[in-house]
Amino acid sequence: LLFLMRIYETEKIPEALEMVEKTLKAMADGGIFDHIGGGFSRYSTDQKWLVPHFEKMLYDNALLILAYLEAFQLTKNSFYAEVAKRTANYILSELTDLEGGFYCGQDADSDGVEGKYYVFTPDEILKILGEKDGMKFCEEYDITEQGNFEGKSIPNRIGKNSPPWDIDDLRLKRLREYRKLRTQLHLDDKILLSWNAWTIVALAKLGLVLDDSQYTNAAIKAQSFICKKMTDEKNRLFLRYCDGEIAHLGQLDDYAVYALALIALYGSTFETSYLKEAVLRAKQMIDLFEDKENGGYYLTAHDAEPLITRPKETYDGAIPSGNSVAEIVLEELASLAGEIVFRKAADRQHRFMAGQIKEYPAAYCYSLVAMTKSIYSHKELICTGTELPKELLAYYREHPAHDLSSLFKSAENERKLSEVAPFTKSYPISENTVWYLCENGNCHVPQTDFRKLNLI
Known part of the structure; x- marks a missing residue:
């Protein structure tokens, strides 16, 4: 769907x-x-x-x-x-x-x-x-x-x-x-x-689109739960929590969907800490799960208990596969963070999944969703100002806006944002809200009127 x-x-x-x-x-x-x-x-x-x-x-x-x-x-x-x-x-x-x-x-x-x-x-x-x-x-x-x-x-x-x-x-x-x-x-x-992370994605987007903080707050609370209860002293994620105990090192789905949840929370709140955490988890995902020789991502981490065969799940069943989610996370962060590591990783994953999709396209619908972000025109929007503009949130409420990645820079978050997305250092902050729109590598003239961006 x-x-x-x-x-x-x-x-x-x-x-x-x-x-x-x-x-x-x-x-x-x-x-x-x-x-x-x-x-x-x-x-x-x-x-x-x-x-x-x-x-x-x-x-x-x-x-x-x-x-x-x-x-x-x-x-x-x-x-x-x-x-x-x-x-x-x-x-x-x-x-x-x-x-x-x-x-x-x-x-x-x-x-x-x-x-x-x-x-x-x-x-x-x-x-x-x-x-x-x-x-x-x-x-x-x-x-x-x-x-x-x-x-x-x-x-x-x-x-x-x-x-x-x-x-x-x-x-x-x-x-x-x-x-x-x-x-x-x-x-x-x-x-x-991973199931909690999918729910965070859903509630964060629901809270944004319906302008209802109860859903956003529930997503924020669940993310805090994962940080406090499902992460160990080495900053590794765990798959399960029950009766006060965590069990089983996190698998690909846990890292990929959790990174997607953090991206969704950033898109709903524009709190830089969520984007920073998404970058961290995506880099962990690459380090722990990527098959450097044959492409794609294994289900289990490189340091997990060895199995007879190390599974690599690619098709989308009742839940999108970790490989499909990884593909969309890498594509999102290539735009949001602007780091070449994500651009290269996204391209590698697109090539790998394209080879899988040829066999039976209907089994890879979420991967196809990810590929639309690279095939079709994509825009990056950087907004600078003193406070988050209502126009930006209103736009995301009205439109799915899968072709738009947005960042908000203010004096308050300038240092943290530059750590996560270093390219934002070159965008000055003034008293007025200024919009910088780039599309397919070409940047338009900065605007102070959101309507002149012609995003639709």
Whole structure:
């Protein structure tokens, strides 16, 4: 879906966006989406998205937030933003540790019965909401006497034209409270670094696009959790945290997705510390995992316990592969940090992944997303001034802006930014906000009016 949206952005092929919208709308209307508590189940067992395998996974929901959020930016249809919000709210309410990390997910069954926690009968709905509101809910959410799943009903909106009930509707709150009286679903309370990093990416972007600090703050808190709880005295990342203990040295996915999360946090806050940490983790990734002879990145670090064969995963499954994420991280940092080490590493990774993609392109969609950043025109924007301009944040709220990398330089962050992106030393700071736009190596005349940049 993310690749199709990138194709729509770059090639203006309307069919690409039509496929995305049809899929996202069908998923959000179906029983795979929890219309009462938010969030998506792992997968559907039918073609209508009606009957899911009721297990909810953190990574699925994080990636779907990104898909719905980008669809909202492209179409301006608030329906997609609402689904993204409901999904994020599910993560914050059900999968968030008190210290800020995110749990793996929730099981599908309770009392030994799959889906029991989620299904209803008309009598239950009428008892909870009263006759008028109960009948309305049953009609709009397909709660029937015969049921649609083993004699009971999975709430869904397949074929309905009326708008879904508002996320803050007190009637939905009553249904959520009623559900909590049921036997609770088992919580997989492991905290995995790469899955947490995907969630940070999603929440950071959601907070930016919707201008809602609760999501940005949750992303910041989760990143702080990783720093404090999943990093050792040698500054190495660890794969898992559970019951106060870390286990297993971090693998490629942990470093690559965490670097992507730090880039997302920088893009949402323009706090230089996140960019500095992203550069550090990306350099560690290159040192620890790159196959210097054959290209690509191994799953395990050079100093990890030796295996019979050292795996190198390249295809994108339920989660984008570490190699695909590494590709996009290196491309991003080549623009943001301006260091030749990232430009060369990105080019090496593009060449390696291109060789893999030839065999079966559909298995490498996230790598193809990364390649669009190098194939199509890309812009770098440096903004100097005394405070972060609202125009810059507003632009990123309105547009996915995958073709634009932006830095903000002020007297306050000048020294730290020059350490991370040395090329910024040559950009002076004045009382007025000044915009410096470069495209494909050519820089335009500096502007003091954002509108004159003609970014669209």
